[in-house]
């Protein structure tokens with residue numbers, strides 16, 4: 521299974537989980553490999569691919585740093601390496617989407633960056649990898665793309681970017697109202713306030729699009745619903761539940777022979793969630809993806 525990563529993913533000077541954890545996971549894979557995972561460096565995005573989704577003035581601001589109100593609109597200090605980092609990490613999402621269409625399953629150790637909007641960053645997200653990859657998959661021959669966003673927070677940026685393009689659908693199960701939006705038939709949003717409702721809601725949302733054919737699933741596999749996660753966590757959501765969620769999504773895709781490309785999305789260290797625990801949570805996604813890739817290989 522191709523898993524995309526390059527050292528440029530973590531090139532931005534601003535250090536927090538989203539700009540650093542890809543390296544933590546690569547370090548962990550070097551120490552304790554998951555058989556079948558092939559780390560591959562993606563081609564960086566081209567300007568045209570970014571501008572298929574984002575306003576050229578905003579794209580220029582990320583490249584040059586000016587004006588600051590745009591280049592730092594995602595919420596952190598701009599630096600000269602940010603451009604290289606976001607082209608590489610979002611390039612990984614596009615590469616994973618294309619690899620999944622060939623192999624059945626692939627992933628990128630980057631985030632979906634689902635809060636980024638057309639002409640501005642938002643919520644620590646610079647460019648929206650999910651929307652960029654969905655459009656790139658359509659350009660590469662997919663007729664319809666399903667985005668399954670299970671990050672703790674709502675994917676309001678993605679919803680705004682795909683609105684009106686009915687070839688792309690989104691189902692979104694969130695445990696935090698951050699970046700919420702009006703649920704529509706195209707972008708279905710479910711809010712969960714009680715951990716006991718979490719897995720049943722994920723299953724219900726998947727079932728709600730059961731009868732529809734898709735050519736690709738983009739899975740925003742956030743681990744921030746975990747109860748110990750300082751940003752987004754919901755009491756009662758455990759590692760076992762998140763592992764079951766991951767298995768549920770991959771099994772649902774496998775049953776339909778629906779290719780799936782996953783990205784890490786949210787998951788934040790803090791006083792109650794240490795780095796090793798966060799890495800272990802994201803490794804649940806990698807292990808389940810490998811099981812699915814074996815199913816595809818055997819068929």
Ligand SMILES: [Zn+2]
Nearest residue numbers: 671672673786
């Ligand atoms: Zn999140």
